[in-house]
Amino acid sequence: MALTAARIPPGTLELLPLEQIAFQRLLDTIRRNFERFGFLPIETPVMEFSDVLLTKQGGETERQVYFVQSTGALEKTGAGRPELALRFDLTVPLARYVAEHEHELNFPFRRYQIQRVYRGERAQRGRFREFYQCDIDVIGKDALSIRYDAEIPAVIYSVFRDLAIGPFTIWLNNRKLMRGFFESVGIADGEKQALALREVDKLDKRGADHVRAALMGDGFGLSAEAAARILDFVQIRSHDHADALAKLGALGAGNATLAEGVAELKQTLQEIRAFGVPEAHYAISLSIARGLDYYTGTVYETTLNEHPQIGSICSGGRYENLASNYTKSRLPGVGISIGATRLFWQLREAGLLDVASSTVQALVTQMEQAQLPVYLALASELRAAGIATEVVLDGSKLGKQFKYADRAGIRFVLVLGPDEIAKDSVTVKDMRKQEQFELPRAELARTLRLALEQTRAMPA
């Protein structure tokens, strides 16, 4: 029979077991922190009705959507959009979920969701067509206190502290502040503001002269003074808490929208401190925009101080109304998203991940087939003590079994030879420390647990 080449579609990330374990640890850490802050899990179907998913006709989103058809549907449809499509984010499914279950949910509704999403992006290194998003949102009914805007950075801080991938900064801005400022320099139109920000985004790559020229060109027609004010504005970043408040104070009263944005951002900064986030970990950056159409108040980005090239690893913000496409209820909210697949890929590229240690913690080797019941009983004891244990059931030379443990990233290799069985002891090789020692069997589980807990407590 002719063989089919085993291969996966481009734009998907498939991992070997030890990498998958590292990725799973990343997801588990995120989930643990989401739960610690009282967020509730939901999962939604990977496919939604196309009319539910694509309430806005056309546009770039629809170009990237994957449609789904059963064989029967494929045969029937001559024309027209397929009935089902894969979700491209977790926000539209959340909106649909909250609208659908509105009367069964408790508000404020604090949900987390960790699932894969699908986008027909152009295939490119580091770009994925299938990737995990890890989202939290707090949704209010009719209203949601601005205090929740300060809780979100506390969750971000907790997640990235536990991930231990180096120092990071949570950057804050406020859309009202930006809108007020742009109005004050003569750009009142929202779309024009977006275009201006896109120009400003090129600052790092193209330099100030290029951006200034664009702002003074045909599209905007700003004066040199207005262009200079914009360039100054978007470069405002704070160093610490006091500096952030001082810089916001220095913006002046301006118009009412600007003033409101400044007041909101000041309050949020104060409350972030009350949440216990160390001030080295949050700052303002007035260049942060995040999807201008969607966010209406506080916006967040998070960057790794030592790896700025990675860009934002956790972003989000406050929005006025989550589900206006599906319900007349007003549902304001605030949330963030971590793109875990891309984050994992980037951390791996940067060598910031431990991808060498297995979930399997102990391997019981096989010396004599006849002693299998003894090996199995030992494994049961260890498993009952919470130690993930594998038993060699296929006989092979001991050296080969050690090699297997080494390649597989298993930390403890256990040998029960005739001597050990006679003495009721176990010989342990710690593959990580390259140490070998003999222990009374009764002490084994406790000793291994202690060693594993000590390693876990150490910084990654």
Place this chain on the structure above:
Amino acid sequence: MALTAARIPPGTLELLPLEQIAFQRLLDTIRRNFERFGFLPIETPVMEFSDVLLTKQGGETERQVYFVQSTGALEKTGAGRPELALRFDLTVPLARYVAEHEHELNFPFRRYQIQRVYRGERAQRGRFREFYQCDIDVIGKDALSIRYDAEIPAVIYSVFRDLAIGPFTIWLNNRKLMRGFFESVGIADGEKQALALREVDKLDKRGADHVRAALMGDGFGLSAEAAARILDFVQIRSHDHADALAKLGALGAGNATLAEGVAELKQTLQEIRAFGVPEAHYAISLSIARGLDYYTGTVYETTLNEHPQIGSICSGGRYENLASNYTKSRLPGVGISIGATRLFWQLREAGLLDVASSTVQALVTQMEQAQLPVYLALASELRAAGIATEVVLDGSKLGKQFKYADRAGIRFVLVLGPDEIAKDSVTVKDMRKQEQFELPRAELARTLRLALEQTRAMPA
């Protein structure tokens, strides 16, 4: 703007948060046990190339497959099968994965995989088009000791013991034993054996007379004696370990295939006992067939003793060669699958699940907005102690906050009024026990942890 009706496609199971928490606990328990036995996680993309997924042309499987197309591909294709399709199980992706990464994996390769799969089933109550499968497999290169066949029931036992959904039985059979037996009564052809078993499967519903008539009818043309022998054979079930061995002994020598099957099943039964599985939890049942084309040795089913109508909740078996469509290497293996979505749905229908307790363990109420920093500090202390804690940030009446905790399934409601703040104490209401007490703040975290751990240790 006209609203779009918020709804999900039929055949998908979407849960409210408390149900989702119960489902997540089910998945976590399964995963914890898979890991405890040394299985390694993998995840594969939800979509595979259609030619990889559908190596066998046509057939029922292809009728149920969902194809995936980007907008661009939709516009281009006039005819022909779409390039991508959603996986319909985790076995084909495993075969593709092992073939693709053959030289990077350690054998025996012990993998677990917990992901959703997709089948365009006819919409029907309790039938799902999107559902979780939780699979383990041990794959050998060239060979795999039959001892692994005994390890699988040890994992099944461990999973369902921890799930605590009532007494259960792991049923075993062996395909060689069946094949040998059917040959001995004159049905040598594999396809005919499958048809005969399908008839026999109707025993419970249609009765012995109907089945006997079918076996003696045109399709098979068996003698009355042969039909009687088949009916006797498939009704053989054991009560305990000794009974199982006795019943296998009573089958007699028969032909070589039968003898081999009997020997394998005997060995596996003996070794299951060495793995520490209590004998009340495993038995033989010679009616179990499981996908005749695929399995070649041991086969497993698992049923809940008190809920036979649910059918098998965990099934699998031994196969000769996993990935012959993708590689010339011989890859024998043994594995099982738990259909977690269907299992969850059935347990919920049968009222066997706790869907009332939240992952959120404590709610810090708000008495006075000015004391928010105190509430937040308390929450941080609890979170640091591993207690999932939510803080009320939107002010409302205390009674409303208690009602929220009650509806949300949060166990401990904490009150910090002026009195408590003055005394550095906390008033705790245990919503589960309907008890209220006051504690020094320094003792709070420890007390709550203890109470939560005690509850966890109790049977569900």
